[in-house]
Amino acid sequence: MGNGSYKKEMRIIMNSIFKNLPVLLSILSIVASSNINASEKLPAHDKLKPPFNVDLIIDDKNKRPVNRKVLGNNVQWVDHGDEILKRGELSFIEDKVTKAKRMGVTVLRYPGGSLADLYHWKDGIGSKKSRKKNSRFHGQGDDTILFGTAEFLTLTTKLNAEPLITVNIASGNAKEAADWVKLTNITRIKDKTGTLLPRVKYWEIGNEPYLIGDEHKELAMMPEEYARRANLFIKSMKAVDPSIVVGIPLRSDTLGGTPATPLQGFNVKVLKNMTQPFEYVSLHNAYFPYIWESVPDINTLYLSAMSASKFVKEDIEHTKKQLKEFFPNRNINIAITEYNAFFTIGKGKSDGYISSKLGALYVADMLALFSNMQDILMANYWSLSGNWFFGTIRQDNKLRPSYYVLEGFNRVLRGDILSIDIKSPTFKNKKAGFISKTDDIPLITAVVTSQDKSIRAFIINKHLQKSANLKFKLNDSVKVDSMKMQKLLTDRFIKSDDVDSKGWTSFEIIKNNTVNIPPHSMVIVEMQKK
16 A cells, blocks of 8 residues: 555655764764653643733735645555545545545645656556556555546646646656656647646656665666756756746755755755756755654654744755855745655654644644745645555545645635734754754744735644733734634644544634634634724
8 A cells, every 4th residue: 555655665765864874873873862752641731821922913015925836735646546546446536536625735746756766657548458557666566557647637627736747767768758748738638528638837857866765776866967867857858848847856965953865965966967947946855853763752742843844944045045056047946845744654653643633733834834935836745645644635535634734724825925923932842853952933833814805814822731812913004893713623632643633613703803822723813804
C-alpha cells in the first residue's frame, strides 16, 4: 500500500542526510542521550489563571489579493491515486472527490514524491488493458498505472484545481518530458466523455535531487549533473510550449541549524550552472520537527512544532537571497510543493501525530505563514488521501484533523489579505529534532482577509494551557455590525491517526470586539461591516 511505501521513503530520505554526515551523527548521539521518553499526558487547561491578553490590529487600507494557490495538494499515481479511484477501476470514488472539493484544492501535484523518479507517463495512458506497470520505488514490487495522466487531469477538473506535474529527471530523459508537455498542451487529452482536459501550466524538474536514498542509488546525481540535465529538460519542454511555468527544486545546506542534505553546497552549484530560464524554485523545507533521537516529552514536542514556522520563514528568505545573488534582475518565486507535520518514523504512536490535532495546528501555522508572505507562488500539502498518516482523507474515507484546517482556510482565504499587527506574549522552546532552541515566538498567529462587507480571520492560540482574550482593533472608518466565531477543538490532542474529530463548532455570536480562544486551538471569526 502507499502508506507503507511512504513510511519507508521518509526513513530513507532521513538516512540519506544523516548517513552521509558522520560529524552530524556523532553530535546527534550526544543530543539523543539527554532526551527523555515521550508522554502523551497533556497538561490541563489552567482555568484558575486568567487568560493572556492579545491585541490584533487590522489595517484594512493596506491589502493585497489573497493567494489561493497556497491551498494546493499532492496525489500519487500508486494505489489507485492514493485510494481516490475505485479499486481495479478507472472511475473515481465520488464521495472522496466531494470531500476534497470542500477543501478548495487549488493546485494538485502529480505523480508523487520519490515515485516521480521512476515514473514513465507513457505506461499510464490508453485503455485499462493497455496500461503497464511501474516501480513502487521502495522494493515492494511493481504496480499497474491506473491513475495516469488522463485520470489526474480529470481529477483536477473535478476539483477546479490547477495541475502541476513533476517530470522524471532521475531515470527519464528530456524527450520523454517534452513529449508529456506535447500530449497535455498541444495534442491534448480528452476525458471519457470526449471533453478536452486542461493544459498543464506548471511543471517541476525532478523531486528531491539533493538527497541520496539507500535504495536506487543509481538515481543519485551531483548538483552539477542535475543542472546539466535540468537545462536540457527545460530547453526541450519550452521548445514545445514556451508558455509553461517551470520550477527547479533547491535545498539549503541546513534547516534549523541542522545539516539537511548530503550534497552540501547544492543550491550554489546548481544555480551557477543554470543557463535555461526557470520561473520558480520548489522547496520541501517544512517537514518539521522530525525527531530522530528519543522522543521528548509532549511539552517539548509541542513547542518545537509550534516554533517551526520561524525556521521555515528563515529558509525561504535565505533561498530568496541566494536567488538574487545569481539572478539579480529576475523575480523568481518560491513554491512549497510539499509540506506537512512530521514527527517520527518507527517510534510507535508518535509516528501518527502527523494526523493528530497537534499535526493540524502545525499545518494551520504553516498556512498562516504562506498566506501572509509575498513571492510564494503556491504551497502543496502532502497529501490528499490515503498515504500512511499523511492524507487528509484516510483510506476508509474518514477525515483527519488537517482536513478541517484546509477546509477552514478555504473559507477564509477570499478577497484580499489585510495587513495586521499582533501584540502577543511570546514563548521559548527547547531543541527537538531539526528545531533549534529559540525564543520570542508569538503565542498567536493569524490571517485576516476582507471580501465585500465581510472580514474573516483564522486565528491560532499556541499556548498549551491558557486561553487568550483577543481584542480586534480596526481603523476608525470601519464599523462592525456583527461578529461570530467558531472553534476547532478536540479532547484527544495527540491521538495518533485521529479521525474522531467532529470538526468546526457552530458559529456563536460575539457581542463585543473581544473573543476568547481556548488553549492549543484554532478559531474562525467572521465580521460583517455596516
